[in-house]
Amino acid sequence: xxxxLAVAMSACSPGGEPPPGARASQQDGxxxxxxxxxxxxxxxxxxxQTSQSxxxxxxxxxxxxxxxxxxxxxxxxxxxxxxxxxxKDKTITREIALRNVGKSELKIESVVPS
Amino acid sequence: xxxxxxxxxxxxxxxxxxxxxxxxPGPHVKSVTINSNDPTQPKLQVDLAFxxx
Numbered sequence: 315x316x317x318x319l320a321v322a323m324s325a326c327s328p329g330g331e332p333p334p335g336a337r338a339s340q341q342d343g344x345x346x347x348x349x350x351x352x353x354x355x356x357x358x359x360x361x362x363q364t365s366q367s368x369x370x371x372x373x374x375x376x377x378x379x380x381x382x383x384x385x386x387x388x389x390x391x392x393x394x395x396x397x398x399x400x401x402k403d404k405t406i407t408r409e410i411a412l413r414n415v416g417k418s419e420l421k422i423e424s425v426v427p428s
Numbered sequence: 429x430x431x432x433x434x435x436x437x438x439x440x441x442x443x444x445x446x447x448x449x450x451x452x453p454g455p456h457v458k459s460v461t462i463n464s465n466d467p468t469q470p471k472l473q474v475d476l477a478f479x480x481x
Contacts, residue, residue, distance in 0.1 A: 388466040397478035404449045409442040414435035423463040
């Protein structure tokens with residue numbers, strides 16, 4: 315009996331109020347040997363997001379683009395041309411064939427030598 | 429370089445290139461890069477190989 319009273323007293327706050335989570339039906343001095351359930355803590359967010367909106371997304375305006383199915387397709391049948399043996403200081407002229415096998419306009423923006 | 433600016437779907441064209449062989453003997457490779465609005469290959473390289481005698 316004295317032992318049970320000691321346990322009840324240690325669980326109470328100095329103000330005499332029962333600790334949070336304590337059963338309301340419990341009377342003063344009643345024994346409560348069962349351990350109190352741990353307080354549920356909210357997980358700490360690892361990001362620096364504010365509590366106002368966790369789903370704020372920054373939308374970067376994208377230029378209108380052609381759907382992949384209707385995109386232009388550049389086809390160059392030969393991507394390596396071998397002129398063979400040539401003399402010095404000669405200008406070789408050749409036409410590179412190409413075709414648009416896509417479904418929208420193909421724009422050749424530039425042809426840059428390297 | 430002479431090339432078509434626009435190719436309609438299904439149309440073919442050609443790019444006329446000129447290559448100077450120079451004075452250095454031996455094998456050489458020069459390239460041209462075709463820049464277009466093809467989303468899968470916006471830059472397509474064509475190699476031009478030759479050997480100077």
